[in-house]
Structure formats: structure tokens, C-alpha cells
Amino acid sequence: xxxxxxxxxxxxxxxxxxxxxxxxxxxxxxxxxxxxxxxxxxxxxxxxxxxxxxxxxxxxxxxxxxxxxxxxxxxxxxxxxxxxxxxxxxxxxxxxxxxxxxxxxxxxxxxxxxxxxxxxxxxxxxxxxxxxxxxxxxxxxxxxxxxxxxxxxxxxxxxxxxxxxxxx
Amino acid sequence: xxxxxxxxxxxxxxxxxxxxxxxxxxxxxxxxxxxxxxxxxxxxxxxxxxxxxxxxxxxxxxxxxxxxxxxxxxxxxxxxxxxxxxxxxxxxxxxxxxxxxxxxxx
Numbered sequence: 001x002x003x004x005x006x007x008x009x010x011x012x013x014x015x016x017x018x019x020x021x022x023x024x025x026x027x028x029x030x031x032x033x034x035x036x037x038x039x040x041x042x043x044x045x046x047x048x049x050x051x052x053x054x055x056x057x058x059x060x061x062x063x064x065x066x067x068x069x070x071x072x073x074x075x076x077x078x079x080x081x082x083x084x085x086x087x088x089x090x091x092x093x094x095x096x097x098x099x100x101x102x103x104x105x106x107x108x109x110x111x112x113x114x115x116x117x118x119x120x121x122x123x124x125x126x127x128x129x130x131x132x133x134x135x136x137x138x139x140x141x142x143x144x145x146x147x148x149x150x151x152x153x154x155x156x157x158x159x160x161x162x163x164x165x166x167x168x
Numbered sequence: 169x170x171x172x173x174x175x176x177x178x179x180x181x182x183x184x185x186x187x188x189x190x191x192x193x194x195x196x197x198x199x200x201x202x203x204x205x206x207x208x209x210x211x212x213x214x215x216x217x218x219x220x221x222x223x224x225x226x227x228x229x230x231x232x233x234x235x236x237x238x239x240x241x242x243x244x245x246x247x248x249x250x251x252x253x254x255x256x257x258x259x260x261x262x263x264x265x266x267x268x269x270x271x272x273x274x
Binding site: 002003004005006007008009010119121135136146148149150152153165 | 194227239241245
């Protein structure tokens, strides 16, 4: 595997709606890992995500510490509703937390007929544990380990049907 | 043609599955790198990569002058969610086990 992973999906929704679903904590806590993510949408702006109650309960039940801030980073480029570049570090796990910041790029492109092509490019040089985490678990039923493929599928499901996959 | 049709059609060809396996082992490759692994003309490889790209299974990124090919796992994930989950994992696993047992016996 190279140090870059690419994930692409087509979503039938306006670009602005997809942008909001990615960057607005009111929206981004509705799907996939369901933890709110906060973006200061300007160059040098702060990015972070906080643990949700489910994550805290899970950590308490399994006897490990869940930090309040589970993701952090910095906004490098914000061009709504088309392009977002940020640094990204996962703090939920001590191994990924000790790795260098990775770079995450979201691109939302017009693909005709009200459809947008959404591409996530994640560059993870020097961060093998983070790379493994975002690649996801291919085992069936391991939904929490689905990585970006699972996040994008759930985002598509929410925007096109109003429901996340686990509701179906 | 629906998205699913495109994915299944792309996967129906053994050379294209071989190209996906190459990218699964290590992606970010140029077409030239992949050509050396296949007994096929440059034109043939380009055509197969185009079908894979149109199905969303391969994403091409430019890096300077080079075009690098990446595996996109999302369509496979969607087919998994749409088809495998629906008919329950258990039955599939049972059938795969049966196939393995029968193949070992023969």
C-alpha cells in the first residue's frame, strides 16, 4: 500500500448540502461515527472532534480512557462548497495519537444531473496505524471499523434517503 | 446502466480483477508499471483501466507528469452493504464453507 488512500462516491445532492454535512457539527454527528466535528473554515483554523456519549460509555465499560478530544488538526484550505484540505490526527488511540499529523482532502465536483462526485484523499506518510484505521475493517459486521468507505456510504445514505444505514 | 451494473460488468473480466489485485497489493502505480505485469498491449491495459475508472473502482490522481492509479474500496463496500448484508452473512458463510468442503472432497 502507498502512503495515499483514495475514496470516491457519487451522491445525488447539491454540493452545498454535502459541504454542510461534512463541516457542520449539527450534521456531521448524524452519520458514521456520530461524533461532532468542529471546523474553523479558514486557513490556519482549528479542527477538532469530541467523543460522543456512546464512545465514553464504551470506554468506561471496557476499562480504558476516552479523551474528550478524539480528533485534532488544522484547516489548510477552505473553498466552500468544493474543496477542503486539513491536517488530521486520531487521538482516541495512543498509537495513532503519537503519529505525525496526516493530510486529508475533500473534493466535491459536479458530475451532472444533480450528482456530485465526492473524493477523499488521505495522505498518511509515517503514520501506519492511522493508515490501517482509515482503511477500515473488511470483516462483515465490523461497522465501527469501516473507515472512510463506510463513512462515505453512510453520508450518501443520509443525504439521499434521510436515513443512516443502521436505520434501514 | 446503474452504478451496480457498471461495477459488476467491470468485475466480470479476469484481467480487470487482476489489475485490481495489483492495486490492492500496492496502489499509487502508473499504467506503465502495471503493463509489465500483464501479457497485454498498452492499449488493452488503458482500456481496462478506463472501465475500472468509470465503475468507480479505480481513481486516477495526477502527480506532476504522472497519472497514479488508486484502488477505490467504496463501490465494493456498497455492494457488500446492498447484497451481502441483505441475504445475511450467515448463509453466505455456510455456502462458502460447503463449497470448500466439496472442493476438498473432489
